[in-house]
Amino acid sequence: MTEPTMLNRESALFSNPPGAPKSPRGGLRNLSPWASYGLRRAGGVLLSVILLVVVTFFMVPLIPGDPAVAVAGADATTEQIEAIRESLGLNQPLHLQFIQYVGNLFTGNLGESFAYSTSVSSIIATKLPFTAELALLGIIVTLLLSIPAGMVVGILTRGGRRKWLDVSFGMLTGFFQAVPQYVIATMLVVVFAIVLKVLPAAGAATLTSLILPVVGLSIAPICSIARVVRRETSTVLEQDYLRTARGWRLPPLRLYARHALPNLMTTTLTLAGLILAGMLGGAIIIENVFNWPGLGKEIVTAIINKDYPVIQGIILVLGFLAIILNLLVDVILGIIDPRTLGGGKSDG
Amino acid sequence: MAEKTRTKRHFRWTTGLIIGIALMTVMILIGLLAPLFLTEAAEKLTANASQGPSSAHWLGTDDFGRDVLARSLVATRLTLVMTAATTVISVVGGVLIGTFIWLAPAKIRNAVLRVIDAAVAYPSLIFALLIAAILGQGAWSAVLAIAIASIPAFARLTANMAASISQRNYVSTARLLGVPGPRIITRHLLPNMAEPLLVLTATVFATTLIELSSLSFIGLGVQNPEYDFGRLLNEALVNIYSQPLQAVMPSIMITIAGLSAMLIGDGLAAATDPRGGRKFGSVKAASELPASMRADREALVEVDNLTVLTPNGVPLVKGVSLSIHAGEVVGLVGESGSGKSLTAMSIAGLLPEELTVRAHSMRLGELDLLKRNDPRTLATSIGLVYQDPGTSFNPALRIGSQLTEVSRIHLKQSGKTAFNRMVKALADIRITQPELRMKQHPHELSGGMLQRAMIASTLVTDPRLIIADEPTTALDVTVQADVLRQFRTINREMGTAMLFISHDIGVVQALCDKVIVMNGGKILERLTGAQLAAGDVKHPYTKALLAATPSIAERKTELVAVRAEDFTFDEISDDAPGPVQPETERLQP
Numbered sequence: 001m002t003e004p005t006m007l008n009r010e011s012a013l014f015s016n017p018p019g020a021p022k023s024p025r026g027g028l029r030n031l032s033p034w035a036s037y038g039l040r041r042a043g044g045v046l047l048s049v050i051l052l053v054v055v056t057f058f059m060v061p062l063i064p065g066d067p068a069v070a071v072a073g074a075d076a077t078t079e080q081i082e083a084i085r086e087s088l089g090l091n092q093p094l095h096l097q098f099i100q101y102v103g104n105l106f107t108g109n110l111g112e113s114f115a116y117s118t119s120v121s122s123i124i125a126t127k128l129p130f131t132a133e134l135a136l137l138g139i140i141v142t143l144l145l146s147i148p149a150g151m152v153v154g155i156l157t158r159g160g161r162r163k164w165l166d167v168s169f170g171m172l173t174g175f176f177q178a179v180p181q182y183v184i185a186t187m188l189v190v191v192f193a194i195v196l197k198v199l200p201a202a203g204a205a206t207l208t209s210l211i212l213p214v215v216g217l218s219i220a221p222i223c224s225i226a227r228v229v230r231r232e233t234s235t236v237l238e239q240d241y242l243r244t245a246r247g248w249r250l251p252p253l254r255l256y257a258r259h260a261l262p263n264l265m266t267t268t269l270t271l272a273g274l275i276l277a278g279m280l281g282g283a284i285i286i287e288n289v290f291n292w293p294g295l296g297k298e299i300v301t302a303i304i305n306k307d308y309p310v311i312q313g314i315i316l317v318l319g320f321l322a323i324i325l326n327l328l329v330d331v332i333l334g335i336i337d338p339r340t341l342g343g344g345k346s347d348g
Numbered sequence: 349m350a351e352k353t354r355t356k357r358h359f360r361w362t363t364g365l366i367i368g369i370a371l372m373t374v375m376i377l378i379g380l381l382a383p384l385f386l387t388e389a390a391e392k393l394t395a396n397a398s399q400g401p402s403s404a405h406w407l408g409t410d411d412f413g414r415d416v417l418a419r420s421l422v423a424t425r426l427t428l429v430m431t432a433a434t435t436v437i438s439v440v441g442g443v444l445i446g447t448f449i450w451l452a453p454a455k456i457r458n459a460v461l462r463v464i465d466a467a468v469a470y471p472s473l474i475f476a477l478l479i480a481a482i483l484g485q486g487a488w489s490a491v492l493a494i495a496i497a498s499i500p501a502f503a504r505l506t507a508n509m510a511a512s513i514s515q516r517n518y519v520s521t522a523r524l525l526g527v528p529g530p531r532i533i534t535r536h537l538l539p540n541m542a543e544p545l546l547v548l549t550a551t552v553f554a555t556t557l558i559e560l561s562s563l564s565f566i567g568l569g570v571q572n573p574e575y576d577f578g579r580l581l582n583e584a585l586v587n588i589y590s591q592p593l594q595a596v597m598p599s600i601m602i603t604i605a606g607l608s609a610m611l612i613g614d615g616l617a618a619a620t621d622p623r624g625g626r627k628f629g630s631v632k633a634a635s636e637l638p639a640s641m642r643a644d645r646e647a648l649v650e651v652d653n654l655t656v657l658t659p660n661g662v663p664l665v666k667g668v669s670l671s672i673h674a675g676e677v678v679g680l681v682g683e684s685g686s687g688k689s690l691t692a693m694s695i696a697g698l699l700p701e702e703l704t705v706r707a708h709s710m711r712l713g714e715l716d717l718l719k720r721n722d723p724r725t726l727a728t729s730i731g732l733v734y735q736d737p738g739t740s741f742n743p744a745l746r747i748g749s750q751l752t753e754v755s756r757i758h759l760k761q762s763g764k765t766a767f768n769r770m771v772k773a774l775a776d777i778r779i780t781q782p783e784l785r786m787k788q789h790p791h792e793l794s795g796g797m798l799q800r801a802m803i804a805s806t807l808v809t810d811p812r813l814i815i816a817d818e819p820t821t822a823l824d825v826t827v828q829a830d831v832l833r834q835f836r837t838i839n840r841e842m843g844t845a846m847l848f849i850s851h852d853i854g855v856v857q858a859l860c861d862k863v864i865v866m867n868g869g870k871i872l873e874r875l876t877g878a879q880l881a882a883g884d885v886k887h888p889y890t891k892a893l894l895a896a897t898p899s900i901a902e903r904k905t906e907l908v909a910v911r912a913e914d915f916t917f918d919e920i921s922d923d924a925p926g927p928v929q930p931e932t933e934r935l936q937p
Contacts, residue, residue, distance in 0.1 A: 048466040055478065062482050070484075159701045174614065178606040180558040182565045182578075183599045186585060190592050201588070240739035247698055247732040248754045249723035262744035274469065281473030288566045289585065300566045303481045311481045318474050326469045336744065 052319040111309035120313035131294035138217040146225035154233025173223035185216035185289040202291035232264035273329030277322040365615025371608035379428045382421035389418035420597035427576040434556040437495035446506025451529035467500035490569035550613035577602040647671035657704040666869040675843040679860030687869035724758040731806025731814040736822040737798035741790035748786030751805040773804040796827030
């Protein structure tokens with residue numbers, strides 16, 4: 001466990017191959033770095049949104065067998081099935097269905113829930129604040145704890161010092177990465193709600209009921225990001241420019257905060273963006289453990305009820321949030337490390 | 349990176365890897381054996397519902413009187429089988445996509461990569477939920493959902509690896525020779541990716557295990573009457589107040605399974621990492637080394653019997669003594685690994701911390717360099733110029749803030765004063781648009797400009813000594829001349845003493861009053877600039893160095909063949925570790 005490896009999906013975007021489609025097209029060269037960066041990013045965002053819309057649209061047509069029968073259930077009458085077929089628009093040809101779906105999205109019409117007979121947008125409007133509260137708090141806690149922790153360990157273990165700290169940090173973070181969030185959450189409930197009886201086990205009634213869900217949601221991402229930061233810190237500390245800064249005999253705080261931190265933020269944030277977006281997925285699990293009345297709890301119920309408009313709506317919203325998070329990270333990256341604006345340029 | 353992984357090395361069995369494999373073996377054995385012996389206890393409904401722990405039921409029973417421990421053990425088989433199936437599907441799918449797009453035309457490849465990138469940005473669990481919604485609930489639709497959701501990330505990583513390999517010569521040669529695509533994949537791409545793919549597969553196993561059981565846990569995966577770890581925990585959560593123990597065993601099992609897969613992944617990665625196994629030694633210590641005959645009390649810089657040791661005690665610099673007088677330029681010449689940079693960095697106090705420095709004495713003026721000194725004194729007394737201006741500047745900070753760092757921190761100048769002084773210093777060395785340069789980032793300037801700016805910045809503190817470690821090596825020949833001229837001007841006009849390190853004896857000769865030739869961590873010969881210019885050298889190694897320099901060879905210096913027996917090195921044992929040498933000791937072109 002000496003050199004923690006993060007070869008899971010987070011590292012997918014980490015190293016772009018030399019031939020990857022990253023370099024800007026010729027026409028963008030004349031623009032200012034931020035403008036061409038913005039254009040390229042806008043292209044990426046557009047593609048993500050299109051992908052999201054297409055994938056959610058095809059959910060219903062792809063249902064094996066007759067979607068209307070699947071929704072209505074085995075003992076439904078022919079009229080009921082026909083009514084559902086009508087409301088899902090399944091009588092129309094596929095391309096007309098798609099045009100209508102996209103048109104509805106533009107007007108903010110996400111359809112009607114089968115189970116509740118209310119509009120999907122109003123369901124999302126009541127559930128989203130709970131998920132947003134959880135995810136936002138989790139992200140803040142994660143960033144505030146993981147980056148300093150990873151950096152301190154990276155500095156203390158630089159050049160192979162303090163082997164014990166390196167090993168125990170690797171084991172501790174590796175352990176919490178390997179334990180599924182819902183196991184951690186369940187154990188939190190057992191310890192704090194049942195044995196110690198200090199915190200509520202479920203619901204969103206009081207402010208204290210936020211503590212366990214946020215902790216359960218953040219532990220794994222904290223460990224993942226802290227590991228990345230630690231590894232990046234030890235890489236950056238060996239760079240030539242840090243030797244230059246040491247040659248200037250700067251005070252340690254200035255050396256690490258000003259000369260090391262910005263350089264390790266590039267990779268860290270690239271990975272953190274994905275890890276943080278992944279917390280939206282984690283929130284679904286956590287909401288189910290703590291009976292948290294958010295989108296995650298709702299989508300699971302909707303999947304069991306085959307309430308397709310609600311599923312589509314929630315996946316759209318969560319997908320949009322993931323896109324916005326990634327975009328936010330990209331903008332911060334551009335501010336911290338202007339080389340990322342250059343696109344094709346690698347950090348040689 | 350890719351080249352490194354191809355070097356030969358031993359497979360290192362780390363503790364983590366051994367523990368991981370041992371735990372996984374136990375899990376597999378449980379998966380094989382538990383369903384044979386415990387199925388009845390695990391699945392037969394009895395009247396003893398919701399009991400606490402007893403000798404018959406160590407962890408109690410569930411709502412239907414089934415043994416909790418037995419259920420947890422029997423569930424291992426379904427969990428492992430599902431995870432293995434998911435891993436196989438996503439690895440095969442990912443590798444196929446990742447490698448085949450490298451055979452596709454560039455346009456298709458870029459389009460597919462863009463789509464994959466867009467897909468990777470979404471949390472895979474959200475994707476998995478979507479697929480689960482399409483396929484309905486059940487063990488095998490969960491397997492498909494997680495597998496399909498994991499394919500984009502795996503395809504991306506494979507594509508990254510395939511990209512770096514497909515740019516190697518033998519692949520492009522094979523392509524030119526018309527070797528068919530699938531054959532390139534099986535003959536060249538896959539064998540070269542085998543190691544990282546193995547590591548990735550272990551990691552994917554760990555993550556799919558977690559994600560699969562997450563789906564079961566929220567009720568969308570395995571359905572009654574089947575059960576995996578996730579399903580068991582789902583059932584346990586309902587009874588968590590009455591039967592908290594019911595949640596414990598599945599939690600432990602899933603933790604062990606996930607942890608062992610993670611340990612195997614980490615262990616494999618560490619085992620195949622050529623940088624692993626680095627040691628850390630003691631920090632510097634002055635010692636009772638005898639004074640050498642060459643000690644020179646008059647000099648500005650005096651280094652007496654300097655030894656640098658690796659953590660294993662292998663000497664890299666073996667008793668080097670040198671002195672630099674005020675206003676003198678001393679050149680230190682030798683090939684890569686001769687110890688010249690280590691000597692210079694010992695004087696600067698900037699050696700990697702795992703190296704041990706010993707000397708009878710090492711001082712700059714009255715400053716004892718073997719002791720810990722005041723940072724301000726050190727920063728203002730010694731100016732440093734490094735080999736590669738492209739890497740010795742911080743890429744994230746503006747030029748101006750870096751060049752004025754010492755003035756602002758150690759001379760306590762205001763930001764504005766320091767900025768203006770630096771602008772003037774840059775203008776003095778004829779750098780165009782100095783104010784603009786100060787606001788730019790290093791990647792926007794040429795190497796020669798950066799190096800000259802670095803040299804100019806060392807002067808603002810009026811240092812007593814400038815140490816320049818191969819300052820021209822990374823530069824174009826035309827720029828080299830500029831930089832050398834700058835050093836000469838500084839020395840003439842300001843009288844600053846310099847220690848100038850180079851592997852190029854021609855460069856040294858043009859600049860230095862004294863030249864010291866090093867090899868194998870020892871000094872072979874000391875010359876004056878005049879002696880060198882006249883070709884008046886004795887040591888065969890120096891002769892060889894001179895002969896290798898075209899400009900001097902033209903002066904009819906006879907070509908000298910170097911033979912090993914002409915001069916003797918102290919033996920450096922084979923286990924002298926390469927990596928501990930600083931970056932500046934890289935092989936020169």
